[in-house]
Amino acid sequence: TVILDSDVASIRVSPSDRETYRRAAGLLELHASGEYVFAGPDAPELYVLARRKNPTRALFDFVDMSDSARGASLVRTLREREVTAIAINGRPDFSPPLDAATVRRLQALYPQHAEVGRFDVRWR
Numbered sequence: 001t002v003i004l005d006s007d008v009a010s011i012r013v014s015p016s017d018r019e020t021y022r023r024a025a026g027l028l029e030l031h032a033s034g035e036y037v038f039a040g041p042d043a044p045e046l047y048v049l050a051r052r053k054n055p056t057r058a059l060f061d062f063v064d065m066s067d068s069a070r071g072a073s074l075v076r077t078l079r080e081r082e083v084t085a086i087a088i089n090g091r092p093d094f095s096p097p098l099d100a101a102t103v104r105r106l107q108a109l110y111p112q113h114a115e116v117g118r119f120d121v122r123w124r
Contacts, residue, residue, distance in 0.1 A: 008048050020117035024087050025049035027114055031085040031123035038074070038083055042092035043119070055081040071102050078109070085123040086110055 001012035004021060013021065028037045028050035036055040039046035047054050055077050078086070086106060090097060098106075107113075110122030 004045060005049060009045055011045070016117075020119065021045055021049055024116040024119045024121050027116065027121040027123070028052065028085045028087060031112075031121075033084045034082055036081045036083045038078055038086040039089070039119075040087075040092070041089050041095040041098060043087060043089045046087055046119075055083055070098065074098075074102065075105050075109070078106075085121070087116075088120040088122065089118055090120060091118040 002015050002018050003009075004011050004013050004018055024039075025046050028039070028046060029052070032050065032052055035053050037047065037050055037052040038055060039050075040056070040058065044054070056074065077083075088098060088103060088106060106122065110124050112124065113120055113122040115121075
């Protein structure tokens with residue numbers, strides 16, 4: 001294992017995961033126009049690495065009883081906070097993936113994208 005980022009995220013990950021996180025965070029930084037990005041489910045590392053805030057109440061969806069990072073609530077929050085870049089985690093470790101309807105709505109809102117490992121990084 002290796003340290004994800006010795007300056008901001010001293011957690012151990014595999015070398016390939018470190019590269020994935022760095023590339024995904026770099027795209028979020030590049031395409032985020034404000035202080036917020038969305039990364040989920042279960043991708044809090046990207047907020048730190050991209051130097052942006054989470055617009056929802058959830059770091060890990062499975063403990064968020066309000067469902068702030070799912071469905072219509074998520075879409076509404078992203079619009080209200082004027083979020084321009086997101087990363088959809090297609091293989092979260094703990095929470096279930098986003099449902100297909102939510103993913104389709106996010107794809108429509110954020111038409112430009114790049115696949116980075118388990119992440120679909122999207123922006124407008």
